[in-house]
Amino acid sequence: MKMQRLSFLLLSLFLLTSSANAQVLNGVVKSIGRPDRPGQVLAGATVRMRGVVNPVVTSATGQFSVNMTGKNEGDAIYVQSVQKQGYELQDRGLAGRPLVFSNRVPIEILMVNTAQLQADRQRIEANAYRRAERNYQQRQNQLEEQLQQQTISADEYRRQLQELQDQYEKYLTLISDLADRYARTDYDQLDSIDRVINICIEEGELERADSLIHTIFDPETVLERNRQAKQEIAERIAFAQSIIDKAQADRDAILRDVDYAQRVMQLCENLAAELLAAGEREKAIECLQKELQMKTALYGEQSEEAQAVSHRIEELTRQ
DSSP, X not given: OHHHHHHHHHHHHHHHHHHHTSOEEEEEEEEOOBTTBOOOBOTTOEEEETTOSSOEXXXXXXXXXXXXXXXXXXXXXXXXXXXXXXXXESSTTOTTSOEEOOSSSOEEEEEEEXXXXXXXXXXXXXXXXXXXXXXXXXXXXXXXXXXXXXXXXXXXXXXXXXXXXXXXXXXXXXXXXHHHHHHTOOGGGXXXXXXXXXXXXXXTOHHHHHHHHHHHSOXXXXXXXXXHTSHHHHHHHHHHHHHHHHHHHOHHHHHHOHHHHHHHHHHHHHHHHHHHHTTOHXXXXXXXXXXXXXXXHHHOTTSHHHHHHHHHHHHHHHO
16 A cells, blocks of 8 residues: 555656646736836737647736647747737737747747827827928928028029938838837837937937937847847847757767757757847857858768858858
8 A cells, every 4th residue: 555655656746747847838928118107917818839729828917838749948939829909919020930949938928009009109100290391391491591592502402402302201201110119119128229219219300210220230120129138038048059059069969869960950040040130140140150060060061051051151241
């Protein structure tokens, strides 16, 4: 009887341990922070992961857990969709972009209230159009006055008027895009540069905002910079990097276990994509260089696999 009880306890302990080490993705869904209030956890949001049949619904604390059967630490995972009535994803490119799986580091998914999003867009656009019209009219009046006073020639008047028109049209093309960027910004994790950019957008200085965006980082990744700046993303990147470094140090394991090597090289690809989205081009290149070393060891320097990675590194280096 005691032996049976001991066996039962050991089996229970084994099951608990197996459960603790299960391939589970944990996460939380919350709203973005705004200038006047922090972000809030969102209960009742439906999260679907690619390859998982059943969706999960967030708890009262906005948390969710998904069993990622067959996934290993460092494998690529994909968010298929996140739905919550009255909300949409802050990062419209999240669905379909590879993320690095870890059952130790949770992911955070940000959503934006659609009504607030529309209101912010309309307010910024209205302010921007008013500023554009006012500045255009003031400058046009100045040019006409200079022409009447003969302080500028007719040719110079036409040249400056055309320049004014070009600037006005350029400004108008920025309004919709920058208003949307402003409305989707998470103020809970806003760094000093992003704050300056958002102030410029708020005040209608769109050309200055656009210049700052292009100077500091690629305009397509302004929102991703906010997302990647979060601690949980930094932890996931560090975790993935540690796997890659460990694999690279064990060259014999790479040569001995091709399946293992393939998973690590795919992890390099996924991590490089995340780093590029975060604006970390140099780190992304370093990651691809490690992938190149592994592929060279496995397939040879002149192989198609190694050459493809080499060409990608060259392209990123030239940018």
